[in-house]
Amino acid sequence: MTTQATQPQYRLEQTRKVGTFPGPKSTELAVRRAKVVAAGVSSSVPVYVADADGGIIEDVDGNRFIDLGSGIAVTSVGASDPAVVAAVQEQVQHFTHTCFMISPYEGYVAVAEKLAELTPGDHEKRSVLFNSGAEAVENAVKVARLATGRSAVVAFDHAYHGRTNLTMGLTAKANPYKSSPAGSFGPFAPEIYRVPMSYPFREENPQITGAQAAQRAITMIEKQIGGENVAAIIIEPIQGEGGFIVPAEGFLPALAAWAKEKGIVFIADEVQAGFCRTGAWFASEHEGIVPDLITMAKGIAGGMPLSAVTGRAELLDAVHGGGLGGTYGGNPVACAAALGAIRTMEELDLNARAKAIEVQVKERLNKLAEESGIIGEVRGRGAMLALEFVKSGTAATTKEPNPEATKAIAANCLENGVVILTCGTYGNVIRLLPPLVISDELLADALDVLEAAIRAAS
Ligand SMILES: *Cc1c(COP(=O)(O)O)cnc(C)c1O
Numbered sequence: 001m002t003t004q005a006t007q008p009q010y011r012l013e014q015t016r017k018v019g020t021f022p023g024p025k026s027t028e029l030a031v032r033r034a035k036v037v038a039a040g041v042s043s044s045v046p047v048y049v050a051d052a053d054g055g056i057i058e059d060v061d062g063n064r065f066i067d068l069g070s071g072i073a074v075t076s077v078g079a080s081d082p083a084v085v086a087a088v089q090e091q092v093q094h095f096t097h098t099c100f101m102i103s104p105y106e107g108y109v110a111v112a113e114k115l116a117e118l119t120p121g122d123h124e125k126r127s128v129l130f131n132s133g134a135e136a137v138e139n140a141v142k143v144a145r146l147a148t149g150r151s152a153v154v155a156f157d158h159a160y161h162g163r164t165n166l167t168m169g170l171t172a173k174a175n176p177y178k179s180s181p182a183g184s185f186g187p188f189a190p191e192i193y194r195v196p197m198s199y200p201f202r203e204e205n206p207q208i209t210g211a212q213a214a215q216r217a218i219t220m221i222e223k224q225i226g227g228e229n230v231a232a233i234i235i236e237p238i239q240g241e242g243g244f245i246v247p248a249e250g251f252l253p254a255l256a257a258w259a260k261e262k263g264i265v266f267i268a269d270e271v272q273a274g275f276c277r278t279g280a281w282f283a284s285e286h287e288g289i290v291p292d293l294i295t296m297a298k299g300i301a302g303g304m305p306l307s308a309v310t311g312r313a314e315l316l317d318a319v320h321g322g323g324l325g326g327t328y329g330g331n332p333v334a335c336a337a338a339l340g341a342i343r344t345m346e347e348l349d350l351n352a353r354a355k356a357i358e359v360q361v362k363e364r365l366n367k368l369a370e371e372s373g374i375i376g377e378v379r380g381r382g383a384m385l386a387l388e389f390v391k392s393g394t395a396a397t398t399k400e401p402n403p404e405a406t407k408a409i410a411a412n413c414l415e416n417g418v419v420i421l422t423c424g425t426y427g428n429v430i431r432l433l434p435p436l437v438i439s440d441e442l443l444a445d446a447l448d449v450l451e452a453a454i455r456a457a458s
Pocket of ligand 1: 133134135137161162163236240241270271
């Protein structure tokens with residue numbers, strides 16, 4: 001690294017402040033909401049946002065919360081990054097939409113150029129843009145099936161790939177994504193197969209290596225599906241909703257190598273882990289894997305809806321003209337935002353910033369884990385970090401999940417001005433996804449609140 005990273009600029013005061021929670025204006029909005037907004041959309045936080053910037057979310061009653069969620073890993077550059085705001089303002093003054101499938105524009109091409117440059121591998125690449133992560137995943141599967149002439153798709157335990165029909169099918173967790181005791185969103189798309197993930201903390205045999213865990217999955221694919229029938233293997237290099245699960249070293253490379261040997265398209269779903277979140281442009285880089293297709297969304301455009309599939313030219317160009325697209329895919333305002341966000345990531349060196357956040361957070365939390373009886377594991381990479389909670393006293397043997405403590409800790413944090421998200425198949429994981437532009441001081445304050453909440457629940 002030759003240049004010193006510049007400092008982020010903040011518009012809002014970067015301090016935590018909680019008065020009445022929830023305040024009167026939020027309470028009033030909750031009443032209006034209940035009359036018109038579908039009950040199926042739930043919010044983890046009972047306050048309504050008036051403004052957000054850097055590491056702060058300000059509500060309509062003037063409370064200021066420290067943001068450790070980034071709107072689910074989206075606003076890595078902050079919720080109102082000056083470069084994103086300026087790029088959007090400039091673009092909306094000219095045109096907001098023409099539809100790239102009718103009259104194309106430069107922003108789309110420029111984003112595709114940037115994705116070719118930033119994604120792993122120096123092969124010839126092509127990109128196609130969409131609006132959401134689920135849409136990117138759907139289209140990656142479409143491409144893989146058409147290009148290979150095969151239909152089976154392999155996904156993993158604890159996977160999360162979205163909420164549309166195909167992506168619900170790929171997602172592992174039933175409640176709330178696919179069904180609840182009250183009913184199911186199915187039937188789901190056919191030809192989806194699930195195999196075991198490498199989940200070091202919960203392996204029956206804690207000695208199992210990444211390569212062995214990969215072989216366990218490969219054997220299952222060979223015996224139950226047949227490698228020659230598989231169009232694609234889709235995997236999150238670090239699983240998101242499933243619990244910020246980092247597979248054992250060697251797992252991803254072994255799977256990718258086997259897929260290559262069998263002519264199976266290896267899709268890395270980097271929707272949550274991508275764009276500097278883990279201290280690299282893409283989480284695939286940590287083990288040097290080069291996916292055939294990469295799906296991206298969330299952090300890509302500083303909060304504007306944009307997603308992408310980037311991958312090998314011969315795969316994407318196998319699809320006939322008109323076979324891929326969508327009315328809004330690669331919207332010009334969203335493309336402008338992406339170019340602004342990527343520029344900020346480069347100028348502020350947010351990969352380095354994510355690594356610094358990892359050091360700061362892990363130092364605190366590892367120490368706490370030694371004292372607290374309920375932290376089973378501290379894990380993650382960069383600013384994609386998690387705590388898995390277990391029942392006190394049983395940690396070593398049963399690792400019994402502790403969703404009750406997890407919920408209580410998240411609620412306690414919120415009441416004290418820190419927005420924190422939970423996740424995990426067992427609902428027992430707290431995930432930390434701070435905006436990468438958060439200051440050390442603000443992050444330290446948030447960790448004080450988290451630490452107090454964990455001590456209170458221990
Ligand atoms: C969030 C997420 C998706 C779905 O993205 P949406 O934009 O919500 O459709 C897909 N894959 C992963 C890994 C995600 O984290």
